[in-house]
Amino acid sequence: xxxxxEELERRRIVGVEAERVSxxxxxxxxxxxxxxxxAWDLERFRKSLKIQIHKANDLDYEFDLIGVDASVAxxxxxxxxxxxxxxxxETVFVHNNTSIVQDEVLAQxxxxxxxxxxxxxFQQLRWLKKNPDEPAAEATDFNTVVMALKVTCTRNHATPxxxxxxEKLYFNSSVYARDIKFTPQGRQSEWFSGAxxxxxxxxxxxxxxxxxxxxxxxxxxxVLGIGQDHAKFSPVATASYRLLPSIRIKQPITGEEAEKFxxxxxxxxxxxxxxxxxxxxxxxxxxxxxxxxxREVLRHDEFKGKVELGRVRDHFIFSVESTxxxxxxxxxxxxxxxxxxxxxDFHEKLLDS
Amino acid sequence: xxxxxxxxxxPEYDNxxxxxxxxxxxEPLDLTRENNAKIIMLGSATDxxxxxxxxxxxxxxxxxxxxxxxxxxxxxxxxxxxxxxHPSEPKMNMRIQTYGDITAKDALIQGLADxxxxxxxxxxxxVAEKERFVxxxxxxxx
Numbered sequence: 001x002x003x004x005x006e007e008l009e010r011r012r013i014v015g016v017e018a019e020r021v022s023x024x025x026x027x028x029x030x031x032x033x034x035x036x037x038x039a040w041d042l043e044r045f046r047k048s049l050k051i052q053i054h055k056a057n058d059l060d061y062e063f064d065l066i067g068v069d070a071s072v073a074x075x076x077x078x079x080x081x082x083x084x085x086x087x088x089x090e091t092v093f094v095h096n097n098t099s100i101v102q103d104e105v106l107a108q109x110x111x112x113x114x115x116x117x118x119x120x121x122f123q124q125l126r127w128l129k130k131n132p133d134e135p136a137a138e139a140t141d142f143n144t145v146v147m148a149l150k151v152t153c154t155r156n157h158a159t160p161x162x163x164x165x166x167e168k169l170y171f172n173s174s175v176y177a178r179d180i181k182f183t184p185q186g187r188q189s190e191w192f193s194g195a196x197x198x199x200x201x202x203x204x205x206x207x208x209x210x211x212x213x214x215x216x217x218x219x220x221x222x223v224l225g226i227g228q229d230h231a232k233f234s235p236v237a238t239a240s241y242r243l244l245p246s247i248r249i250k251q252p253i254t255g256e257e258a259e260k261f262x263x264x265x266x267x268x269x270x271x272x273x274x275x276x277x278x279x280x281x282x283x284x285x286x287x288x289x290x291x292x293x294x295r296e297v298l299r300h301d302e303f304k305g306k307v308e309l310g311r312v313r314d315h316f317i318f319s320v321e322s323t324x325x326x327x328x329x330x331x332x333x334x335x336x337x338x339x340x341x342x343x344x345d346f347h348e349k350l351l352d353s
Numbered sequence: 354x355x356x357x358x359x360x361x362x363x364p365e366y367d368n369x370x371x372x373x374x375x376x377x378x379x380e381p382l383d384l385t386r387e388n389n390a391k392i393i394m395l396g397s398a399t400d401x402x403x404x405x406x407x408x409x410x411x412x413x414x415x416x417x418x419x420x421x422x423x424x425x426x427x428x429x430x431x432x433x434x435x436x437x438x439h440p441s442e443p444k445m446n447m448r449i450q451t452y453g454d455i456t457a458k459d460a461l462i463q464g465l466a467d468x469x470x471x472x473x474x475x476x477x478x479x480v481a482e483k484e485r486f487v488x489x490x491x492x493x494x495x
Contacts, residue, residue, distance in 0.1 A: 078414065
């Protein structure tokens, strides 16, 4: 007994009503509907899965992931935020810091600076296994990247006495992320050479301000880590999804009301179309993707029973914004690989036991 | 900076000891290659092993919910649910009950294999769509 088209459509929509949501839980499980087969089928999944890219900048991706359950989409999102490994400054050795920024505050600022470098080179890096007794004992060129920051502020005697701008009065009055210099160890000079040198993604991050006579002289050790451990290791600024909004007009909305209906939505969601023969105005939905699902339309009595708002259960509009170590598309593929790796590892362990 | 004081020379990297086999440079970066997965079976309630609870270490809702969903997709499974018993313990418990045709462990193994295959399909689809998007953009420019 196959379900009707209307029934299938109804199951796909999570209802958004004035004061409540409806039809929230997925029901695509075997045994839920008598006579219907919802068993896992890889080939069926391959056919039904759709991905549509909408925006593809290096650091900013937007794509639609259609045909997966929320639990899977959420796994990808969670992995993007907290389980894709990146490099960040972890240990800071302050040789000298006479600036007004305290050592621990400066160290915290340094840790949060996003780094980038040759992506092939990063594949050579391994986890640093921490040994609390001897923190530096395990460090090798395979797991630790050394950076140095050495800036001294001096007076510029060439400026006139009336000058008040510190940028002109002094040399190095500000310490920027671009002053952090990569100090390759061992084979790191092969892996990260030329344009692939490890460096801050954003050179203009202000780290500290200096006045003549003050200096910072700092050595930093960067290691691989994941966002779960510290947010500085998170490779994304945001990774989020929303469900595609759906607006269903059940009865035609015409005349004056059509105008009002269109104004209930953000620009471009709905529009008034005029019938060429009769000259009658009618509201139609053109692009529900732009809707914010504000539910404004449900506040007006004249639309009662004429319109149904909802969201499409299996249509995820993903947005991945990278901090710069990897491009957004690489990050998503890595996230999928990490979920796969989890499965493979447990699979192996269970087969062995 | 003191020259090589803090960093001793790296030992020769031993691929086999680190647990990686034939790592292909073209493959997507996978830094979690070492298999640290830990799973134990908690006490079973029935003699035929059709019901069991498993405890995953260092896992959370990320794997828990996705795995629960795919195991529930198995028609031989009567019930599957997961919980995180305490928020400050990195442990995830999963309960599986089958109708008796297969053991709970088999259902779990099947679920992990299915989820692995799902990931491959998502990767293939994403890569194909990226190629399509890039060529389309190039044509639009030309």
